[in-house]
Amino acid sequence: xxxxxxxxxxxGLWQCPKIAWLRKYKPEEMTIDGSVITRMEEGNVVxxxxxxxxxxxxxxxxxxxxxxxxxxxxxxxxxxxxxGTPVICEASFDYNGLYCAVDILRKENDGWAIYEVKSSTKExxxxxxxxxxxxxxxxxxxxxxxxGTYLVCINNEYVFDxxxxxxxxxxxxxxxxxxxxxxxxxxxxxxxxxxxxxxxDEPPIDLSTACKNPYMCSFWKYCSKHIPSPSVFDxxxxxxxxxxxxxxxxxxxxRYEDLINEPKITNEKLIRQMSYYLEDKGTYVDxxxxxxxxxxxxxxxxxxxxxxxxxxxxxxxxxxxxxxxPFQYSLHYIEKEGGELKHKEFLAESGTDPRxxxxxxxxxxxxxxxxxxxxxxxxxxxxxxxxxxxxxxLAEHLLNIASNIIDLIVPFRSGYYYNKAMGGSFSIKSVLxxxxxxxxxxxxxxxxxxHNGGExxxxxxxxKDMPKEEQESTxxxxxxxxxxxxxxxxxxxxxxxxxxx
Numbered sequence: 001x002x003x004x005x006x007x008x009x010x011x012g013l014w015q016c017p018k019i020a021w022l023r024k025y026k027p028e029e030m031t032i033d034g035s036v037i038t039r040m041e042e043g044n045v046v047x048x049x050x051x052x053x054x055x056x057x058x059x060x061x062x063x064x065x066x067x068x069x070x071x072x073x074x075x076x077x078x079x080x081x082x083x084g085t086p087v088i089c090e091a092s093f094d095y096n097g098l099y100c101a102v103d104i105l106r107k108e109n110d111g112w113a114i115y116e117v118k119s120s121t122k123e124x125x126x127x128x129x130x131x132x133x134x135x136x137x138x139x140x141x142x143x144x145x146x147x148g149t150y151l152v153c154i155n156n157e158y159v160f161d162x163x164x165x166x167x168x169x170x171x172x173x174x175x176x177x178x179x180x181x182x183x184x185x186x187x188x189x190x191x192x193x194x195x196x197x198x199x200x201d202e203p204p205i206d207l208s209t210a211c212k213n214p215y216m217c218s219f220w221k222y223c224s225k226h227i228p229s230p231s232v233f234d235x236x237x238x239x240x241x242x243x244x245x246x247x248x249x250x251x252x253x254x255r256y257e258d259l260i261n262e263p264k265i266t267n268e269k270l271i272r273q274m275s276y277y278l279e280d281k282g283t284y285v286d287x288x289x290x291x292x293x294x295x296x297x298x299x300x301x302x303x304x305x306x307x308x309x310x311x312x313x314x315x316x317x318x319x320x321x322x323x324x325x326p327f328q329y330s331l332h333y334i335e336k337e338g339g340e341l342k343h344k345e346f347l348a349e350s351g352t353d354p355r356x357x358x359x360x361x362x363x364x365x366x367x368x369x370x371x372x373x374x375x376x377x378x379x380x381x382x383x384x385x386x387x388x389x390x391x392x393x394l395a396e397h398l399l400n401i402a403s404n405i406i407d408l409i410v411p412f413r414s415g416y417y418y419n420k421a422m423g424g425s426f427s428i429k430s431v432l433x434x435x436x437x438x439x440x441x442x443x444x445x446x447x448x449x450x451h452n453g454g455e456x457x458x459x460x461x462x463x464k465d466m467p468k469e470e471q472e473s474t475x476x477x478x479x480x481x482x483x484x485x486x487x488x489x490x491x492x493x494x495x496x497x498x499x500x501x
Contacts, residue, residue, distance in 0.1 A: 005193065007100045010134040011127070013193050018205040021196050022219050029222040038458045039119070042312045046119040047103060049166055049313065050152050053115075054106055057087035070099060077105075081112075081144075095141040098190070102135055104152070111145030115172070119312055121156035121321060129178040136179060137186040149179040154321045160314035169313070169321070209243045228255055230277060235259075236424035239267040269415050276420040285499050289416040294496060296406055299339070302372045303332040303493070304405070305485040306383050307456045307478070316353045318390060326383045327354040327460055330482040331365055332490050341490060345479055350471075351464035359387040363397040370404060375428045375489055377407040408489055411496055432488045435495050442488060449477040456481055 013020035022029060051057050058080050062072035073092035080088045084107070091105035104115035116132050132149045139146050155171040196203055207224060211217060227233065231254050232245045253259050256274040265271065272284060307328040312321055319325065327348040334341055346361045348354030362384075366372060374380040384402040388395035411417045412426040421434035429444065429452070436442045444451045450459060456478055463471050 005098045005190075005197075007131055007134050009197075010189070010193070011131050013189060013196070014127075014130040016205065016210060016217075017192060017196050018203045018223070019217070019219060020193060021199075021203050022222065024197055025200065025202070026222070030218045031221050032218055038454070043119045046154065046312055047117050050104065050115075050117040050170060051087075051089045052166060053104065053152070053170060053172075054087045057089050057104070058085050059089040060092060061090045070094075073101065093138050093142045093144070095138045098134075098138050098141075100135045100138045102139070109147040111147030112139070113148035113150060114139070114146060115150045115152050117152040117170075119154060121154045126178070126182075129175055129182040130185075132175065133179050133182040133186050136183060137190075148174070149176050151175045154312060156321055158314070158320060160317060160319055162317050164313070207246060207249060209246050211246075212242065230256060230423065232259060234424050236267075236269050236273060239270050240265070269418075272415065272418055273420075273424060276418065281420065283417065283419040283499065284415075286416040287500060289414060290411055290496060291500055293411050293414075293416060294500065297373065297493075298371045299337060300333060300335040300367075300370050301493075302366055302370060303408075303486040303489040304366070304372055304374050304380055305330050305482060305489070306380055307453060307460070307482055308383065309457050309460055311461075316355065324379075324383060324386075325354065326358050326387070328456070328478060328482050329358065329362070330479075330486040332486040334490075343483065343486075345483060347475060347479055347482075349464075350460055350462070355387060355390060359391050359394050359398060362387075362401065363394055366401050368397055368400045372401055372405045373408045373489060373493070374405050375408045375485075377405045377409075381405055408492060417496060417499070428485070428488055428492070431492060436491060442484070442491060444481075444484065447477070447481055447484065449474065450481040452481075 009020055009023065012023055051059060060073050060076035060080060062069040062076060064072070070092060073090065074094050077088060077091045077093065080091075086107045088105045089103065091102040093100055093102075102114050103117040106113045106115060114132055114135055116128060116135070118128060128151050132151070136146050136149060151173045153171050153173070155169060158165075158168045211220065211223075217223075224233065227249075232240075232248045235245065248254070248259065248262075253262060256278050259265060260271070260274045260278060275281065276284065306326045308324040308326045310322050310324055311319075314321055314323060316323075316325065327350075329346050331344045332341060333344070344365045346358055346365075348357055381402045384398045388398040388402075391398075409426055409428075412422070412431055419434055421437065422430050423434075432442055440446050450456050459474060460478065463474050466474060
């Protein structure tokens with residue numbers, strides 16, 4: 001093969017040949033949000049830590065200016081193999097234009113073992129085996145005797161005790177059997193890759209169940225651009241699963257007009273979603289259901305929202321990888337009927353363990369036995385229960401708050417309130433603009449710097465390394481973002497009360 005190819009391109013091809021083609025010929029069509037960049041940064045941290053799993057190692061990474069020098073890395077790898085270096089990290093190989101860098105190459109059993117490092121806690125053996133099978137193919141064609149193939153993942157049961165133990169943090173799994181079977185497909189896949197990637201014609205690959213989670217594919221927006229809006233893919237996902245949507249799509253039943261009389265669609269929410277759009281109806285209100293929900297609320301009423309970080313590498317004693325660590329909350333509250341709307345907030349110092357401080361402030365700011373609301377309350381309830389477990393002296397109060405939380409998503413998820421602008425989502429980010437489309441004070445796009453929870457999660461740990469002025473502005477923007485989350489809940493609650501008048 002006369003073209004350059006890498007394991008990332010191979011994995012793209014394994015997932016979908018069209019992805020591999022688009023990455024080469026139309027990379028500008030790729031949609032990459034901040035969470036993808038964050039995952040890549042986290043993956044680099046994990047990869048660097050894993051290098052020390054087997055003691056001393058040599059990393060062959062090389063640069064030419066600020067760019068990776070692949071030729072030099074390949075040259076360095078050959079030199080280290082000849083020296084008999086037992087552990088080589090980022091070991092690089094090229095076979096007829098096929099390039100790969102092995103995360104950890106370890107000398108064993110008169111040969112070399114491949115260790116593929118992933119920042120995930122899940123052993124997605126099929127996907128990862130394809131990755132390793134490609135590496136094995138390249139190495140063996142370069143004359144390397146591959147004697148083992150292993151997957152290195154994060155151990156989600158590891159509990160940090162104050163001293164990081166990478167041997168407990170990582171879990172090593174022998175995936176030789178899966179790689180053996182996947183290896184039989186490598187040559188065929190590479191032949192397909194050569195045909196596809198040498199052609200300037202876009203592969204005629206349509207949407208299918210292989211897309212699985214379309215919002216995880218960076219080319220979903222491009223591949224679905226021919227679909228009218230709204231379409232079957234906009235229907236409420238929990239009432240119509242993706243594979244069924246693909247089935248309707250394949251049958252040409254794409255628009256709401258095509259689906260509204262479909263006899264197999266009997267879900268009340270789906271029928272309402274389509275009919276309210278097609279007939280341009282106003283707002284649907286189930287007063288009986290909504291009234292019953294509102295009767296569960298009482299004064300004083302509190303509106304609570306957390307922001308969290310999820311460190312892959314646990315930083316705080318007693319936490320596990322990817323633990324949700326609350327570092328901020330916003331709290332709006334009204335003490336009596338017709339009372340003034342008041343606000344309290346908390347934002348921890350970046351670079352410190354925020355848990356004790358946030359737990360104490362919660363107990364100060366929210367009395368026991370009062371009505372608290374949250375949007376999708378399981379998130380807030382879980383954080384409160386975790387804080388209670390960590391701090392037994394505060395447990396009674398924290399658990400009391402959790403036990404008194406009422407979920408503000410219920411009227412929307414239960415179908416008590418609906419208008420067509422909500423589409424198929426009942427998240428606060430969909431409900432708010434649907435109810436208040438023209439209020440700039442309720443538009444997250446008008447916020448500075450931080451517009452969603454992912455951005456808040458990403459930026460908080462970085463504040464400690466910012467210049468003082470930037471720290472202050474970023475903290476201000478974090479507070480304003482979280483404040484809007486609970487103010488949005490207040491406005492939604494007010495609307496629910498208004499339509500009952």
